Amino acid sequence: MNLDASVAAADTTSRDRRANAIAFAVMVALIVIAPFVAYPFFIMQALCFALFACAFNLLLGYANLLSLGHAMFLGLASYVCAHAAKVWGLEPVSAIALGVAASAVLGFVTGALAIRSVGIYFAMITVAFSQMVFFFCVEAPFTHGEDGIQGVPQGKALGLIDLSNPWILYVFVAVVFLFGFLAVQRTVNSPFGEILKAIRENEPRAVSLGYRTLQYKLAAFVLSAAIAGLAGAMKAIVAQNASLTDVSFSTSGEVVLMTLVGGMGTFYGPVVGALIVVSMQNYLAQFGEWVTVIQGVVFVACVLAFRRGIVGELAARAKISL
């Protein structure tokens, strides 16, 4: 590498860092302003899905693993958290932790089986596993089948913070979201994340350099499952219910759409994408099944003409990485 190029590279990194700091500040500011201009419950729901999409993007964007069954982690954690809070009377933080643990275990078991396959095989295997979890949730007595778990108490986090107050709940959700978001960012920017990207670019070369690529991919899968679980468990506390929708195939599809629209392999893309998709569902709900059709059209359009997504496109225009 000649000197000019390395100077340019160093310059880009510092520009990237500045761009990221600005983007993060803008996002935090928007989260602070949002409940005053929009329906807070809607924002909280969007934040849950945004975290879910960030978890999904960790796999697709940085390890090139397309999981088409990610709803199983969202849904299972949601059920476990709802059950723990309602039936066992656990306070919300422990209930959420249990939900996350359940998803991480599920991620380890399914990941260990799926990770040896790549590309479309991996995608098909995750579809099949999520369908299996879906049927499990239909049959298992504690999920109450079609009814789902209703009336989940919000309770007092750590026995102190009363989450039934909507403002406190909002702050709680915002903090958990930012924690999850930064966890993903930190992971991607860590040496571990660099190795994931190396595997994404050229797996045989990473193997030849002595990395146990399967273990790295499995670790990424479990981490993604756990963060998706965090989103699902938090969603159970916010919405005060857990239902079959959270574990269904359509939810798995939606998270792909969110990431694709926003921009895979970008930090802010999944957040933007989640906001768009959740808004679409909310504001277009009166059109019934047309929402599915529109989602399909957006999918096709993104894949054919807009592969970078919104944030990816913006970043490419400004020559920065977000």
Next chain:
Amino acid sequence: MNIFGHAISMPQLYGQLLIGLINGSFYALLSLGLAVIFGMLTIVNFAHGAFYMMGAFAAYFLLQYSGLNYWWALILSPLAVGAIGAIVEQLFLKRLVGFDPLYSLLLTFGLALIIQGLFQNYFGASGLPYAIPKQLGGAYNLGFMFLPVYRGWVILASAVVCLATWLMIEKTKLGAYLRAATENPTMVRAFGINVPRMVTLTYGFGVALAAFAGVLAAPITQVRPGMGADIIAVVFAVVVIGGMGSILGSIVTGFVLGVVEGLTKVFYPEASNTVVFVIMAIVLLIRPTGLFGRAA
């Protein structure tokens, strides 16, 4: 008989075995179509379930609006839906050649959403009845059970079409071109064979197989917009178990898993929906490339 605490009667066992074979017929036709498409285009056709559903709807439309009966539908519906498939390949999938195959997977996923959403919009979620053709009504007495003629027909028709497809690919000159183009498209093009057209026709053919399964299914399951989405995950599991790209493997696995599923309904009904996925997990543990698959 008494197994796992369930009292099991022989008629029940035969009945579920038959249902298993019927489901296996659909699994076999659908996974065969997926395997044919995968072999040539190296993509997973997520819209396969939607095309299966369109096949059933095409049969329904033919009867309702043109008065063309089941036998016409059995020919015309796969042709029409197959043609739509070929158009889809020309319009969309062709543009993604050279990109990561995940993009074409996502594209077909989006198409499936569009197709399913449209049908759900116009026909709701409930099923439309489609009568069994009168030539295939009634039942045979096999001595140990009554076999409804139509169900026997479905198994026979599926088996014949599957075997014919396999023979065509393995034994004919056209099939040889196809296999050659799968191995090395550039070389086959150099011999003056129009590979892009073969790709289009192959996709259309795979889709037509799905539509054919849809017509066979119409009198049994009713014609529903969600019928494709319900079956596609199981079909994927079948494909993973059988091994991608193996034609005969996908046929055999389809029938066998249908039967296994049917038997599970008798012996342990709670697991009947999940047994195929459990088998998939076990197969992945022992043979990650699937039972009939080669290493990728």
